[in-house]
Amino acid sequence: MPVPHAEKIRELSLEEIASLQPWELLDLAIPRGKRQRVAENIGVPYPTLASWWKDPQDGGGTHDANGRRGLIYEFVSLILAVYAQSPDGAWLIHKWLECQLAEADSIQGRDKLIEALRVADEARTLAERIIEITGGPARNKP
Numbered sequence: 001m002p003v004p005h006a007e008k009i010r011e012l013s014l015e016e017i018a019s020l021q022p023w024e025l026l027d028l029a030i031p032r033g034k035r036q037r038v039a040e041n042i043g044v045p046y047p048t049l050a051s052w053w054k055d056p057q058d059g060g061g062t063h064d065a066n067g068r069r070g071l072i073y074e075f076v077s078l079i080l081a082v083y084a085q086s087p088d089g090a091w092l093i094h095k096w097l098e099c100q101l102a103e104a105d106s107i108q109g110r111d112k113l114i115e116a117l118r119v120a121d122e123a124r125t126l127a128e129r130i131i132e133i134t135g136g137p138a139r140n141k142p
Contacts, residue, residue: 005031022072026053042071 009028020028030038030053039049052070083090105111 022070022076023053023055026070026072 035049036046039046042049052072079090079093082093
């Protein structure tokens with residue numbers, strides 16, 4: 001039986017995902033009923049984790065009681081700082097994260113993500129080769 005929470009996530013468009021604030025992302029990504037376990041897995045008290053998915057405009061905060069920002073903010077800051085110095089390095093971190101998630105999916109018996117990553121990697125290599133051979137991306141002809 002489909003999980004309503006997972007269906008809602010899968011229905012999001014790229015534009016909707018891109019427009020999410022980090023606190024909204026966490027609120028959507030971590031289902032109620034699983035949040036305590038997530039807090040335990042990353043070694044933070046539940047109230048600390050809970051502070052990271054509250055809307056700052058509604059009196060919530062993106063900081064915990066000690067003034068620390070949520071991990072998602074720190075991770076995004078890291079990626080953007082790496083990107084500023086080495087765009088390829090930031091994309092490497094992104095690709096590594098995709099591989100970690102694909103491996104976790106595979107452990108769950110879902111091999112589609114890892115296969116999709118392999119196909120996407122092959123397609124990207126082929127596209128880069130075509131662009132190299134043709135001297136640039138395809139253009140619409142008048």
